[in-house]
Amino acid sequence: MAIKVLPAQARPxxxxxxxxxxxxxxxxxxxxxxxxxxxxxxxxxxxxxxxxLTTALKPAGAVLEFPPRFLPDVFTWSNFPDAWTALPFNTFLVNSVVVTTLSIVGNLISCILPAYAFARLRSRMRGMAFALMLGTMMIPAQVVIVPRFLLFSKLDLVDTFWPLFLPNFFGTALYIFLLRQFFTTIPQELVEAARIDGAGELRILWRIMIPLSKPAIATVTLLSFVGAWGEYIDPLIYLRSTENYTIPLGISLFRGQYADDYNLMMAVSILALVPVIVVFLAAQKYFIRGIMLTGMAGR
Known part of the structure; x- marks a missing residue:
């Protein structure tokens, strides 16, 4: 039997x-x-x-030095209280806290219920309704600005906090999607066992789904907090009185009156960022876990 030798270039x-x-x-x-x-x-x-941060700590004359220096010779910590007391930022802070808290509550109430329905309840039209809900994410926010303003004008709610948080009580498609994806990772056996024991859907949601969904709820809370805290367009459209201004509008007003005091502008901007940083650091563990498990559910 002849042995066939492969060419050198064909040998593995x-x-x-x-x-x-x-x-x-x-x-x-x-x-x-x-x-x-x-x-x-x-x-x-x-x-x-x-x-x-370094600009906020510089004296007024050191901000526009050329060439610029990253660290000042003297740290001017008094820029922070001076900037905060230049305008009624305590009032702006209270307004932002009220609007942000109500926005978070509205998002949680209006998003957890439909998310549970899309994840666990059986219906012939569930898939179509879920697709329509996701389709609303493709509608730009600028499209509804004028109709929404006309609606709140007819209701005589301009220059109040109602237009800033009331839309959140009607659901946000992104948050519903995130919660629904997380709910699908919870074992169905737990839900079936609760139903066998006679628990209703609301009791299942309250006693099983919500306690096991803390990462997803923390994620929605954090995203809702950041969105409401830094919102500028809606307060600019609806608020007229200075005593109703939120933090973003207060910073805009500060920029108009103290346009040349860049150190004070940076100082008040840093102070406005502190709550966001604190909330993110406090909820970082749940936020990362919620995003990871939501992504795993979508595979």
Missing amino acids: VEKRPVAPAQAERIRRVQRLTAYALLVLASAASLLPLLWM
Whole structure:
């Protein structure tokens, strides 16, 4: 029997096994490279915030120096109380807290119920209703500005807080989607066991779904807080009186009256960012877990 010899170029290339020590060195280099890239990306993201902070600590005459210096010679901590008391920011803070709290409550109430219905209740039209709900995410927010303003004008609610938080009590498609995706990760056996024991749908939602969905609820709460706290367009459209202004409108008013005091502008902007940073750090663990499990449910 003749043995057929393959040409040199057609012979399979044998892969040499990699030594464990060499494989560990390769993995270590890959990890270090990934960490270095993450550190550089984080530094690039934090640089504007750090520049804002150092500008807020500079004296008035050191802001426009050329060439600019990153750190001032003297840290002027008095810029923060001076900026905060230049306008009634305590009133603006209370207004923002009220609007933000009511917006969060409205989003949680109006989004948890339909999310549970889309995740667990059986209906012939459930898929179509869910698709229509997702379709509303494609409608730009600018499209509904004029109709909504005309509606609240007819109801005589302009220059009140109602237009700022009332729409949140009618549901937000993105939050409903996030909650629905998380609800689908909860085992169906728990729901069926509760139904066998005679529990109704609202009791199942309150006793089983909500306690097991703290990451998703924290995610919706955080996103709703950030959106309501930093909202500028709606307060600009509906609020007329200065005593009703929120923090973003107060900063805009401050910029108009103290346009040349960049250090004070940066100081009041830093103070407005503090609640967002604190809330994010407090809910970071639940936020990351909620996003991860929601993504896993969508696979």
